Amino acid sequence: MNLRIYLTAQWQDAASSCAWALLDDTGNVRESGSGTLASMPHSDDATVIVSSERVLATTAVLPRIKRSKLETALPFALEDALIDDVSEVHVTPGAKLQDGRTVLYTLNKNWLARFLAASTAAKVRVRHVVPEFCLLPTRAGEWSVAWDGAQGFLATTHSLGGALDSSDDAHAPVSLQLRLQQGAPAALRLFALGSEVQAPNWGLGVPVIYEKQTIDWRKAPIPGDVPNLLWGKLAPPPRISEFLPWLRPALMAALLLFGVEVGTSNLEWALLANEKRHLTHEMTETFQETFGSDATIVDAPLQMRRNLARLRHAAGLIDDADFSPMLDKFAAASGSVTGNTLRTLRYADGKLDIEMALTNAAALDKLQQRIAETGLTAQVMDKRDAGGALTVQLRVSAGGVK
Structure with missing residues (x-):
């Protein structure tokens, strides 16, 4: 509306x-x-x-x-x-x-x-x-007049115009006569302001075309x-809708780039998912070739590590997840971090649960980095800052990144 x-x-x-x-x-x-x-x-x-x-x-x-x-x-x-x-x-x-x-x-x-x-x-x-x-409405070379029988207004060219003074059907408004003396158009088109307005007889020397169309400010285009x-x-x-004609190209370009980005990401995800399925299939085949085709496989990498550990133990060899090698590696890593105090240590299922005190968060970051360099993985289970000392609980397991 x-x-x-x-x-x-x-x-x-x-x-x-x-x-x-x-x-x-x-x-x-x-x-x-x-x-x-x-x-x-x-x-x-x-x-x-x-x-x-x-x-x-x-x-x-x-x-x-x-x-x-x-x-x-x-x-x-x-x-x-x-x-x-x-x-x-x-x-x-x-x-x-x-x-x-x-x-x-x-x-x-x-x-x-x-x-x-x-x-x-x-x-x-x-x-x-x-x-x-x-x-x-105006036409090239013509003027338009709106008239109600006593007064009205004029439109010339280039959206110019103005009010006309009062007059009657026998005498043209003085303001209109003065404008015509400055330069007359080819014709005057007369529009009625009301349904009962008659065509005036002004005798201006300029053709007057009486339009049947009336002018109503309420619905005139x-x-x-x-x-x-x-x-x-x-x-x-300004309103947002007024900027849409200028923003539309930029929005279309942004939408196109977004579509390309989404398509590229989905393609990359699909390739990685396919590679993961391929690796999982290869690991499953390797596991079945090594430990028998009738073996139940739930998590091939985990089961492979456990079976490998059993075989190493049966052969009298030490596995990376055994207590002694894990403790040696952790001791070497923690020894490079000054100001640490070991409080408790527990070993079970190839994992070390450790509680220790460190000086600050930077020392914890350094300790995790040193542990990873030994081939172990350190997961922070809990961390508390008490009286200037940082108490942390770590779970260390085999499988870090060297």
Whole structure:
């Protein structure tokens, strides 16, 4: 849903009324009414149509300055055309013309800021502010006029336009006559503001084409090149959806890289898993060839080590997991670490359970490294820091990395 608000010169503060309309995604009016901002439906995407009498549209040649300083400099470019002080106007740049001039739109800054503050307080977040005359469709070389029988507004070219003074069907508005004296178009297209408006007989010397189409600010399409008067310091904060056209290529590239990474990782995992199955199969075959094909195999490497230890013992040889070689290796490793105190030592099933005191964590890291260098593996089962000394419980077994 999109909320449209018609803002006229009569609006002064939050107690003032405005006409509003709630449009669905297809542009059809679902609800409409008139009231204060607080009485309107809450909206995060409101569009304000500013009456033509509140917007001054003109052109000027702008100096070449940085964009960061443009907002401050723009009012001075129109100083001779303004009635208000330059500090009281908000100027928005529009299209740049072929002759070097830039279209400029001027509003009273304090009035607009007051309206935006009241809108925010009423939970109506304004995203666009559009001049009313920009709703008029125009054609190349022609002007368009919206008329209700007594007053209206004009749209020329390049989204320029303005309000027309009061008149009647027999006399053209003075402001329109003055504009025609400066340069007449090939034709005037007249759009009615209401269903009972008759074609005026102005006798301007310019062909007037009466369009059957009426202009209704509530549902008139807003052209894509229409300027948003919320510019500079009054611009609304950007939304993520506005960056999607620029972010989409980067997101697609990131998604592609992620897919390649996932595919590569899965391929590597599949290769490693296949290699593991191949090695396990080879170890199983080797075990069966050595100890008989009728042997029950649960963990081939572990069973191989145990059977090998039994064979070594039967032959009178010492195995790496026996108490004596393990104790010798541990003693050699711990001897290189100063400040250690052995408290308890227990041997069972080819493992040494050791409790000892070390000076600090660095000594523990060094001890584990020295144990690994002897071909043993040291697993920390418990670790406590008591009174500046580190008490650790280690489980040492055969099978470390030299």
